[in-house]
Amino acid sequence: xxxxxxxxxxxxxxxxxxxxxxxxxxxxCKTTVTTSVFGSEEMLKSSPVDKIPQHPTMPExxxxxxxxxxxxxxxxxxxxxxxxTTYMDHYATKLMNDAIALNYIDETEYxxxxxxxxxxxxxxxxxxxxxxxxxxxxxxxxxxxSEACMLGGVAAWQRWKKRRMAAGKPxxxxxxxxxxxxxxxxxxxxxLWQIEMRTVPLTxxxxxxxxxxxxxxxxxNTICVVPxxxxxxxGLNDDVKALNDELDEFNKKTGYDIPIxxxxxxxxxxxxxLYPDVEWDFRLKWVLSISTSGHKYGLVYPGLGWVVxxxxxxxxxxxxxxVNYLGADITQVGLNxxxxxxxxxxxxxxxxxxxFEGYKAIQQNAMEIAKYLHGEIGTMKPFKxxxxxxxxxxxxxxxxxxxxxxxxxxxYDLQDKLKQNGWMVPAYTLPNKLEDTIVxxxxxxxxxxxxxxxxxxxxxxxAVAELDKLQYPTTSxxxxxxxxxxxxxxxxxxxx
Ligand SMILES: Cc1ncc(COP(=O)(O)O)c(C=O)c1O
Numbered sequence: 357x358x359x360x361x362x363x364x365x366x367x368x369x370x371x372x373x374x375x376x377x378x379x380x381x382x383x384x385c386k387t388t389v390t391t392s393v394f395g396s397e398e399m400l401k402s403s404p405v406d407k408i409p410q411h412p413t414m415p416e417x418x419x420x421x422x423x424x425x426x427x428x429x430x431x432x433x434x435x436x437x438x439x440x441t442t443y444m445d446h447y448a449t450k451l452m453n454d455a456i457a458l459n460y461i462d463e464t465e466y467x468x469x470x471x472x473x474x475x476x477x478x479x480x481x482x483x484x485x486x487x488x489x490x491x492x493x494x495x496x497x498x499x500x501x502s503e504a505c506m507l508g509g510v511a512a513w514q515r516w517k518k519r520r521m522a523a524g525k526p527x528x529x530x531x532x533x534x535x536x537x538x539x540x541x542x543x544x545x546x547x548l549w550q551i552e553m554r555t556v557p558l559t560x561x562x563x564x565x566x567x568x569x570x571x572x573x574x575x576x577n578t579i580c581v582v583p584x585x586x587x588x589x590x591g592l593n594d595d596v597k598a599l600n601d602e603l604d605e606f607n608k609k610t611g612y613d614i615p616i617x618x619x620x621x622x623x624x625x626x627x628x629x630l631y632p633d634v635e636w637d638f639r640l641k642w643v644l645s646i647s648t649s650g651h652k653y654g655l656v657y658p659g660l661g662w663v664v665x666x667x668x669x670x671x672x673x674x675x676x677x678x679v680n681y682l683g684a685d686i687t688q689v690g691l692n693x694x695x696x697x698x699x700x701x702x703x704x705x706x707x708x709x710x711x712f713e714g715y716k717a718i719q720q721n722a723m724e725i726a727k728y729l730h731g732e733i734g735t736m737k738p739f740k741x742x743x744x745x746x747x748x749x750x751x752x753x754x755x756x757x758x759x760x761x762x763x764x765x766x767x768y769d770l771q772d773k774l775k776q777n778g779w780m781v782p783a784y785t786l787p788n789k790l791e792d793t794i795v796x797x798x799x800x801x802x803x804x805x806x807x808x809x810x811x812x813x814x815x816x817x818x819a820v821a822e823l824d825k826l827q828y829p830t831t832s833x834x835x836x837x838x839x840x841x842x843x844x845x846x847x848x849x850x851x852x
Pocket of ligand 1: 587619
């Protein structure tokens, strides 16, 4: 057999690392390969924090250092806190990996990717029942729902501003209306563009946006109302149809033109497949734009968001920028310029691979598993579900008052116990007027099976049994008893 002897010399210090691949036929060759990675000087040093290292490092060593920094992290598929895709099949993963070097914005070099993006927008617009007749529907991709929400919001603001200017009216005090269970992107939108955010509080009786209260907050300066399909904090859906109908009355009465932008970050890819008859989308008169996350129930790895307008006329010209230095005149709508293109290939692959029925089957399974967990957790002695409805494949629950009175722990302790088994199940307090309510949330996604659900349930039962034995209060319990607010330690996606 061929003998390979390979010397690898690390420059920059006196240390010389040696990799030896010895002749397999040699008697002396009991160990065939000596790896130098863990024998290297670098393995005795901390990784760079402040300054770029002076000298290069062997790729094997650099790889190990970066890879191993993430080694103690949770398994992504045990992360029940995130909404974002943690599983794609082999072909999707290969397609996306192959396209890792591709910059979406360079449409002259990658014209087919631009076309593929437009095809995805068409497909999504049709899933949302667009009335637009034009061959290419008006939409844009974003790095996630945040960018997509921003684009929807900015378009509503620009349309409003143009109308106000044309009417010779002031346009310096725009506002928008949303429930207090908004995702943080809307706070960013308000801050960055200086648009007042008016929030309709949720209460124990009103678990979703109350259309009447929303309308009561509207005036001539309202650029749009934003209902949410798949509220981050609760998993519930705002009633877009009821809002649309109230708004229609209100707009008729006042002569205003207040539209709706639907933040369908999660629901946008659930509703068309599981509830095609529910009207929440472009079938409704005042819904002029909708945003969603391709990287949530669109089933693509991060980061990918989509925004679609009901018709090109609702996408203001002021938001399209034309650049020509890439070799052609290219019109783009978006906050970013360069952005990864691989996600578009991933999304288009999923559309082709799964088709309508495939998406439906995956969302249906996620929903069934979420309902199963909801049923099981809701009947555990210490807990009650926040809502009897599971409208998206996620739900929240809280501790019963009676149990809370006699036990020594909180849901934050359960969260920490579950973490020991690798599960990320966040505990957090609800927003605004419900901030005393501590809840836990499970988001079921593709990649989570009924068997895994049973394992999680088993771990919850065991953790509760141990926690119930506690004789003395935990730290979180003491904090709550002395009215000290606890800051959640597990990421919740709410941005809070
Ligand atoms: C309702 C809602 N809107 C917007 C966002 C922001 O989405 P992204 O993380 O895709 O930017 C989220 C994220 O969870 C969300 O739940």
